[in-house]
Amino acid sequence: MDLKEIQNLIKFVAKSGASEVKLEMDDFKITIKTGEEGKGETTILQQVPMMGNTMQQPAMQQPVAQQVPVQEAEKPKADISDNYITVKSPIIGTFYRKPAPDKPTFVEVGADIKAGDVLCVIEAMKLFNEIESEVSGKIVKVLVDDSSPVEFDQPLFLVDPS
Structure with a gap:
């Protein structure tokens, strides 16, 4: 331009x-x-x-x-x-919803979660980092596609805390 x-x-x-x-x-x-x-x-x-x-x-x-x-x-x-809590990426890397290609996803939309539950993994520099929930509630929306790159502080999930 x-x-x-x-x-x-x-x-x-x-x-x-x-x-x-x-x-x-x-x-x-x-x-x-x-x-x-x-x-x-x-x-x-x-x-x-x-x-x-x-x-x-x-x-x-x-x-x-x-x-x-x-x-x-x-x-x-x-x-x-505004009613939902946004779970954000703590690191830059590649977002994965499954622990392995042949395994089921960690969480689905509508799933009840507790603090400490693993929501996804983010691969950064050949290390797979488990991203745990800091809140309890229900997954309302997954905001990132599987196997896509994510940035620091990028929203990953919406959680309904009620």
């Missing part, structure tokens, strides 16, 4: 009336915040060089048009999940 496309994006956001838009593509992340007087401010959070990926202008414009409604749709989700 070049400077001219970023400037056009800022103008589009300012005209749309949105106060903040976040755009995340494969090789960069941009947050645009508009002030009260309609002035645009751009913060480029991170640029990661990607090999073999090419950016196309139509691909850039479509996520921006969808970004504002997505933010509005996320607000009700936050209200629903």
Whole structure:
């Protein structure tokens, strides 16, 4: 994405009336915040060089048009999940729901858990770390797919403590 496309994006956001838009593509992340007087401010959070990926202008414009409604749709989700406790990853690694490929998963949605129960394993540097629950309750949702990479403090499970 070049400077001219970023400037056009800022103008589009300012005209749309949105106060903040976040755009995340494969090789960069941009947050645009508009002030009260309609002035645009751009913060480029991170640029990661990607090999073999090419950016196309139509691909850039479509996520921006969808970004504002997505933010509005996320607000009700936050209200629903306020009742739940989020179990987060304590380390960076690869998330596994099973102790081995031929074994059953540690927990399923709807399963009752107690503090100390193993919920999953995260492989980091060829070591498999068991992630234990710190709370008792019922698993409401698994937020990560099996065998996918996870970051530090990334939500893994939603638990209903009641």
